[in-house]
Amino acid sequence: MKTYCLDLDGTMYRGTAIIESAKAFLDHCLEKNIPFIFLTNNAMRTQDENRIHMEKMGYTGIKNEMFYNSAMASCEFVRKNYEGNKVYYIGQSGLKEALLENGFEISEEHPDFVFVGLNKNANYHDYSKALSFLLGGAKLIGTNKDHILASPNGFEMGNGAILAMFEFASKQVSPDIAKPSPTMLELCMEHFHLKKEDIILVGDNLETDIRLGQNTGVETIFVQTGIHTKEDIDRLGIFPTRVVNTLEELI
Ligand SMILES: [Mg+2]
CATH class of the missing domain: 3.40.50.1000 (HAD superfamily/HAD-like)
Incomplete structure (x- = not known):
């Protein structure tokens, strides 16, 4: 089956x-x-948050371990392909949890990587801080390149759109993971x-x-x-x- x-x-x-x-x-x-x-x-929610999100709508019989997201995939991808352990990230709990579960250290002291996984509350200051790490040699890792996100009122900026901004500013190209x-x-x-x-x-x-x-x-x-x-x-x-x-x- x-x-x-x-x-x-x-x-x-x-x-x-x-x-x-x-x-x-x-x-x-x-x-x-x-x-x-x-x-x-979607890299924003943890497995637990995904389950709760669906249960609130009326789904039953769902378990945390059924979810696999681009935050988990990008952490595993970086572990397999690159050296380095220190990470700065633009993202929400889903990305943070995946980073910690994969043993990365979240740091603003010369991070090896800048992960971009969409944080709807991030601002220009956060983006500029991330850019300074990228210009200082950190590697750009986008969890996904989705152009747009569906929202109840239409569409919102997807992580790919934010990532494109970082690629433009840093002249780096993120690996394609999701x-x-x-x-x-x-x-x-x-x-x-x-x-x-x-x-x-x-x-x-x-x-x-x-x-x-x-x-x-x-x-x-x-x-x-x-x-x-x-x-x-x-x-x-x-x-x-x-x-x-x-x-x-x-x-
Ligand atoms: Mg879909």
């Missing part, structure tokens, strides 16, 4: 609003013991002990969730409850294995 790797925003909920068809699907998976995990580019980069999938598969042929990527975003499947040869299901609709498929040239209106169609 394949494991569903479910995207969160636009797939399970929109902001703070539950997608009822997604809940029906998840309840079906729980009842039938169909395995699933959550794979998200969806649609195959790196995210490799780290996720290692984390959960899964193989490509064991998983189905499910998401609302053709350019991240579905492109990742297209880039890696992994089966995909595109659900039209989030930012893209089936009209975008030809325009973007990104082709899912299967298209559904809602996840309820998978029951």
